[in-house]
Amino acid sequence: MKEKFIITMVVLFCIVFQLFAQKAPQIQDTWEMISQTGTNFDGSPIKTDVSKIKQYKIITPTHWMFIVKNIASDTVSQGANFGEYTLTGNKYVEKVQGATTDYTVRVEGDKFYMKGALITDDGRKAYFDEVYKKVPGVVNTNKSIIGTWDLISSYRMDGANKVMDETGIKQIQIISPTHFMNVEIKGQKLDKIMLGSYTTANNKTLPKIILATLPIDPNLKIEVTNQVQGDKLISTGSATWSNGGKSEWGNTFQKLSPKSSKEALSTK
Numbered sequence: 001m002k003e004k005f006i007i008t009m010v011v012l013f014c015i016v017f018q019l020f021a022q023k024a025p026q027i028q029d030t031w032e033m034i035s036q037t038g039t040n041f042d043g044s045p046i047k048t049d050v051s052k053i054k055q056y057k058i059i060t061p062t063h064w065m066f067i068v069k070n071i072a073s074d075t076v077s078q079g080a081n082f083g084e085y086t087l088t089g090n091k092y093v094e095k096v097q098g099a100t101t102d103y104t105v106r107v108e109g110d111k112f113y114m115k116g117a118l119i120t121d122d123g124r125k126a127y128f129d130e131v132y133k134k135v136p137g138v139v140n141t142n143k144s145i146i147g148t149w150d151l152i153s154s155y156r157m158d159g160a161n162k163v164m165d166e167t168g169i170k171q172i173q174i175i176s177p178t179h180f181m182n183v184e185i186k187g188q189k190l191d192k193i194m195l196g197s198y199t200t201a202n203n204k205t206l207p208k209i210i211l212a213t214l215p216i217d218p219n220l221k222i223e224v225t226n227q228v229q230g231d232k233l234i235s236t237g238s239a240t241w242s243n244g245g246k247s248e249w250g251n252t253f254q255k256l257s258p259k260s261s262k263e264a265l266s267t268k
Contacts, residue, residue: 024087025107030179030195031057031132038128041120046128054211056195057132058174058181059085062258063148064094065174065181067193069211076213080183080193082172084258092116103128110134135210137178137197144228145205149173149253151184152232157248173253180207217241231255 033055036048048055052072058065064085070077085094087105092114094101103116112132117125151171155164169191173182184192196209205224209216224237233253240246 024089025105027087027092027105027107027112028059028061028176029112030135030137030176030181031059031112032135033057033130034133035131036128038130039126041124041126046126056135056181056211058176058179058195060146060148060174060176063174063256065172065183067181067183067195067211069193069213078190078193078213080190082174082183135179135197138199139177140198140200142200142205142226143177145175145226145233146177147175147233148256149175149233150256152252152254154251155249162250171251172256179210 033048034050036046036050036055038046040046052070053068054071055066055068062084063082065082066080068079081096083094083096085092087093090104090106092101092103092105094103096118099118099120101116101118103114105115106113110133112134114128114130114132117127119125149172151169151173153164154169154171155162157163168187170185171182173180179195179197181195182193183190192213194209194212196207196212198205198207200206203225205226207222207224209220209222219242221240222237224235227234231254233255234250235253236248236250238246238248
């Protein structure tokens with residue numbers, strides 16, 4: 001009887017140990033890529049110069065998004081993608097347009113490690129070994145604006161006149177407790193990217209841009225007022241530049257559920 005008890009306890013210990021070992025890492029955060037190596041689809045090596053190529057990734061409980069920009073280029077060279085993911089233990093899978101990832105992930109301190117393959121729908125594979133560092137930020141208490149948002153209408157002010165923006169623009173914005181990231185598409189072409197941190201004061205959201213398509217004015221001041229009505233986020237904002245220029249705008253977003261996000265953003 002004593003031997004059976006000991007065997008039972010050993011088995012239970014092993015099961016508990018395995019479950020603990022397979023516990024999903026805490027990947028939900030904002031990350032800056034600090035290393036990327038790998039092998040391309042054609043077998044050529046990948047080694048990204050992160051002093052020139054800036055890539056950031058934001059992961060929420062339901063979605064991920066990354067933006068990348070060559071800050072050393074004289075012309076705008078940028079990229080982005082967005083989608084849903086599954087995390088089972090340390091197995092992280094992203095579904096992107098025309099491909100699926102198969103990554104093993106772990107978090108150690110302020111570092112996030114991703115290693116695995118990008119597999120196209122026709123079976124081609126590229127391999128990546130990426131390391132990210134956590135981007136610091138202030139945790140904001142306004143939880144109502146946190147989520148993944150799909151732009152449904154926008155306008156800009158021209159003097160006293162409200163001018164509706166052109167149709168055919170798609171914008172996805174992710175807001176976490178510490179950062180925001182958005183990607184804008186015109187037609188099928190990536191047009192704008194942006195990442196920033198933000199604070200809140202007196203019902204105002206005060207963004208601070210970290211990376212964007214255009215050069216950042218260090219003295220740029222932005223104020224945004226956000227209202228959440230059901231599944232809609234209504235934002236009105238103003239920006240003032242160093243040269244005294246000012247712009248005002250308004251955006252209305254609809255919150256994305258996992259089911260509604262699959263076709264929300266695609267580029268060629």
